[in-house]
Amino acid sequence: MFLRNHWYVAARSEELGRSLLARRILNEPVLLYRTGAGEAVAIEDRCCHRNVPLSIGKLVNDDVQCGYHGLVFDRAGRCISMPGQEKIPAAARIKSFPLIERWQMVWIWMGDPALADEARLPDFSIIDREGWAAVGARVDVKANYLYGVDNLLDLSHLSYVHGRTIGTLDVARHAVTTTRQGDTVKVTRWMHDVPPPPTFVKLGGFDSNIDRWQIATAAPPCYVWLEVGGAKVGTGAMEGNRSQGIERWNLNVVTPETDKTAHLFWTEVRNFKIDDPDTTQLLKAQIDATLEEDAEVLAAQQLTMDLLPHAKTVDIAFDAGSVAFRRTIDRMLREETAAQPDRSH
Ligand code: FES
Ligand SMILES: [Fe+2]
Numbered sequence: 001m002f003l004r005n006h007w008y009v010a011a012r013s014e015e016l017g018r019s020l021l022a023r024r025i026l027n028e029p030v031l032l033y034r035t036g037a038g039e040a041v042a043i044e045d046r047c048c049h050r051n052v053p054l055s056i057g058k059l060v061n062d063d064v065q066c067g068y069h070g071l072v073f074d075r076a077g078r079c080i081s082m083p084g085q086e087k088i089p090a091a092a093r094i095k096s097f098p099l100i101e102r103w104q105m106v107w108i109w110m111g112d113p114a115l116a117d118e119a120r121l122p123d124f125s126i127i128d129r130e131g132w133a134a135v136g137a138r139v140d141v142k143a144n145y146l147y148g149v150d151n152l153l154d155l156s157h158l159s160y161v162h163g164r165t166i167g168t169l170d171v172a173r174h175a176v177t178t179t180r181q182g183d184t185v186k187v188t189r190w191m192h193d194v195p196p197p198p199t200f201v202k203l204g205g206f207d208s209n210i211d212r213w214q215i216a217t218a219a220p221p222c223y224v225w226l227e228v229g230g231a232k233v234g235t236g237a238m239e240g241n242r243s244q245g246i247e248r249w250n251l252n253v254v255t256p257e258t259d260k261t262a263h264l265f266w267t268e269v270r271n272f273k274i275d276d277p278d279t280t281q282l283l284k285a286q287i288d289a290t291l292e293e294d295a296e297v298l299a300a301q302q303l304t305m306d307l308l309p310h311a312k313t314v315d316i317a318f319d320a321g322s323v324a325f326r327r328t329i330d331r332m333l334r335e336e337t338a339a340q341p342d343r344s345h
Helices: 145-153 155-161 169-173 198-204 277-307 317-339
Strands: 007-012 021-025 028-034 040-044 058-060 063-065 079-081 099-102 105-109 133-141 177-181 184-194 210-219 223-232 245-258 261-270
Touching: 007 021, 007 028, 007 133, 007 245, 007 261, 021 245, 040 099, 040 105, 133 145, 133 277, 145 155, 145 210, 145 223, 145 245, 145 261, 145 277, 145 317, 155 169, 155 277, 169 184, 177 317, 184 317, 198 210, 198 245, 198 277, 210 317, 261 277
Parallel strands: none
Antiparallel strands: 007 105, 021 028, 028 040, 058 063, 099 105, 133 261, 177 184, 184 210, 210 223, 223 245, 245 261
16 A cells, blocks of 8 residues: 555656656556657556557557557546547546656656645755756666665665675664654764775765765655765764765655555765766766665565565664654555545555
8 A cells, every 4th residue: 555645756857758658656557758848748557448558559649549449548638539439428538647847857646636736745956956966867676665765764784785886884883863853754874984985985086084974864655865975084074064075965766666666766966076977977877786786685675575474574773764664654544544535546
């Protein structure tokens, strides 16, 4: 079961064009495309005649023609043409989903369209902020989205999963503080006077120890902000002066695809070498490699969960953030179901 009345990322902007993109989101088949004027559209990927996916049909101007018997649907999901008959029954329609295109991503509202509210987008505005540069991509995760959120909230795994890129043993050696504010969970780790990991050396040119920070914030349903960086030892980074180092924000949306798979949309924002395409490429390659390492672990985890769904697991100190987050999600699911029993799927 998923929270429905929230914005999820359906695609990165560059994924949408004048062709049909089929994507499953929250277990539902969704069809995405752009109109001739460039506007993003999301309708159900299902013809209401015989349930054939519309994605095997074709775009006809701004509408979609089913590839089986030729019914045509407009961007609002209304059937506007039926071969061989003039009168189109009012019931001949499919869902269309509210969309907002922002921050290089296409956000979709999977719940009650009447409740879709732009004000409920998470604050990813740093992506557009002057003086910062952004790069992002999508990664397929073969695991439940909450395992993806766990992974981002508990960065102690860097020491074991990402030794080649961003991990050093120092990460898991440093305790975290976990705080909650409303439905948001924040996990903070400061590492003083530690060696910089390989990518920090490459990106920040550090030749001695650094003060390093990792601040992970998660908000329902599946948004995770990672604020990470490092600065020369003792230059006041912890007190807020980060001018002697590098700052990175890694913004994530782990959109559930099915119960056991997810689309991870990440955007990396930085305030150094912002006009340097080599740095952008280096970062993208590093994050792709890092997330591949994560995806491998998460897929293996899901597989074991499938084999042994009732096997007991033990929480450790680093899990405080994920445990709190899951509790919040469970409560919100109960609330959403109670508020709209007829709309839950
Ligand atoms: S299934 Fe789409 S037109 Fe028949
Ligand atoms: Fe990771």
